[in-house]
Amino acid sequence: MEQFGNRTxxxxxxxxxxxxxxENDILSGxxxxxxxxxxxxLSERMKVSRSPIRDALKRLSMEHLIEMTPRGARxxxxxxxxxxxxxxxxxxxxxxxxxxxxxxxxxxxxxxxxETLDLQEFxxxxxxxxxxxxMDSRFHQIIYQHCGSNTFMDMLEPLxxxxxxxxxxxxxxxSRASESLEEHRGIYEAIAAHDAAKAEALTLTHIxxxxxxxxxRT
Numbered sequence: 001m002e003q004f005g006n007r008t009x010x011x012x013x014x015x016x017x018x019x020x021x022x023e024n025d026i027l028s029g030x031x032x033x034x035x036x037x038x039x040x041x042l043s044e045r046m047k048v049s050r051s052p053i054r055d056a057l058k059r060l061s062m063e064h065l066i067e068m069t070p071r072g073a074r075x076x077x078x079x080x081x082x083x084x085x086x087x088x089x090x091x092x093x094x095x096x097x098x099x100x101x102x103x104x105x106x107x108x109x110x111x112x113x114x115e116t117l118d119l120q121e122f123x124x125x126x127x128x129x130x131x132x133x134x135m136d137s138r139f140h141q142i143i144y145q146h147c148g149s150n151t152f153m154d155m156l157e158p159l160x161x162x163x164x165x166x167x168x169x170x171x172x173x174x175s176r177a178s179e180s181l182e183e184h185r186g187i188y189e190a191i192a193a194h195d196a197a198k199a200e201a202l203t204l205t206h207i208x209x210x211x212x213x214x215x216x217r218t
Contacts, residue, residue, distance in 0.1 A: 015052040019059050026065050029165040031075045038072035078162055080218050086159050087211035091204060094156055097147040098187065098203040099196040104148040110192050113142050117181075117188050124181050129172040136167065139184055143191070163214065170213045179209065 022042075025031050039050045039057070046053070057073050060066045066073040078086075105113070120135035140160055144153040171177040183206040190199035 014048060015055040015059075018046065018048065018052050019056040021046075022056055022060060023063070023065065026060070026075055026077050027162055027164050028168075029077075031077075033075055033077050035075045036069075036072040037066065037075065078166070080215070083163060083166060083214060083218065084211075086163055087207060087214075090156065090159060090207050091211075093152060094207060095200040095204045097149065097152040097156060098143055098191070099200040100149060100152070101143045101147040102191045102194050102196040102199040105143075105146045105191060109142070109146045110188075113139065113188055113191065116142060117184055120184060121181055124177045127174060127177070129168055129177075132171050132177055133164065133168045136171065136180065136184075137161070137164070143187075166214045166218060167210070169217055170210065173213075176213050180206070183209065 022031075022037075031037065037057070039053045042053045042057075043050045057066065057068070060073070061068055065076055065078075067076055068074075116135055116138045120132060120139060123131040123135060137160060141157060144156050144160075147153065171180060183202065186202045187199055187206060190202055
């Protein structure tokens with residue numbers, strides 16, 4: 001029984017890893033919309049059995065990132081309508097999360113946020129879109145994690161991740177990358193001053209600008 005339990009744990013763990021890998025590939029654009037993914041090809045490509053592949057595809061289908069068809073799993077990804085919906089939710093929720101973060105974040109939390117902002121500035125100067133995107137994600141993630149609400153964090157982190165490909169495209173334009181950096185700097189300064197109202201207002205402006213930039217390029 002112990003061996004069976006260990007094997008079951010390994011299968012579940014492997015399925016989780018495959019799900020995360022495939023989700024990231026879909027969201028980052030490795031697999032294009034309407035591309036067909038089959039258990040056989042994915043199993044061969046990833047050097048694993050079909051069982052964890054099948055489990056991962058079921059989860060991706062539940063996330064509406066793929067659609068199961070007789071030919072295999074058709075990639076859907078994130079549609080323009082999804083982007084608009086994601087930003088609508090962020091506009092209604094994220095400002096409040098940032099306001100709470102301004103009230104909750106410790107000096108150490110704020111120091112880590114500043115380090116991330118400094119790295120974003122460095123990569124913006126280098127015009128490295130991938131690393132700018134990573135620091136952008138990290139900046140928001142730190143705020144989500146310290147807003148004092150697991151509910152907000154669990155809602156916002158997946159939404160931010162789902163639009164990674166479009167955020168990368170947006171910040172590949174130097175003008176938007178610089179604007180985003182300045183907007184983050186303002187949000188940081190408001191949080192460091194524990195000015196919840198200002199942090200919220202600046203966040204809403206930042207999200208609206210990011211939405212408009214992305215939708216104009218999709």
